Amino acid sequence: MQISTAGLLVIKNKKLLLAFSKNKQCFYLPGGKIDTNETAKQALCREIAEELNAIVTEDQLEFYTHITAAAYGEVPGIIMEQDCFLLHHEIHPTAAAEIDALQYFSLTDYLLQNKQAPGAVMILAQLSEAGLIQ
Helix, strand or coil: CEEEEEEEECEECCEEEEEEECCCCEEECCEEECCCCCCHHHHHHHHHHHHHCCCCCHHHEEEEEEEEEECCCCCCCCEEEEEEEEECCCCCCCCCCCEEEEEEECHHHHHCCCCCCHHHHHHHHHHHHCCCCC
16 A cells, blocks of 8 residues: 655755654654645645644745655555655744654764654655755
């Protein structure tokens, strides 16, 4: 089974913003599942408003990459398909809904976490390799 999702890439001071889920007890990309009849950008704008108390419009989002990874916190065998979008607009996010905290990470910082979402590791590695984050 696959879950279609969209993730937001917010980079500040060469680190990537990640959100801590109360439910899954892990930091991962802000964003979430794409509902039926919703585009990835529409889903991302909705999720960011819900989770980060921030307004993002579709025209502020630039497609960066697609990742496929084991879905963290789901039953084994569930695959997450995620479109990742860079945000080139400053926001002032605050944790809301199921998000307990927000923090900026380098790949090295994230690998020190007790729990790591495979998709977050993947995107951090890609951004690090591209020189966008430390």
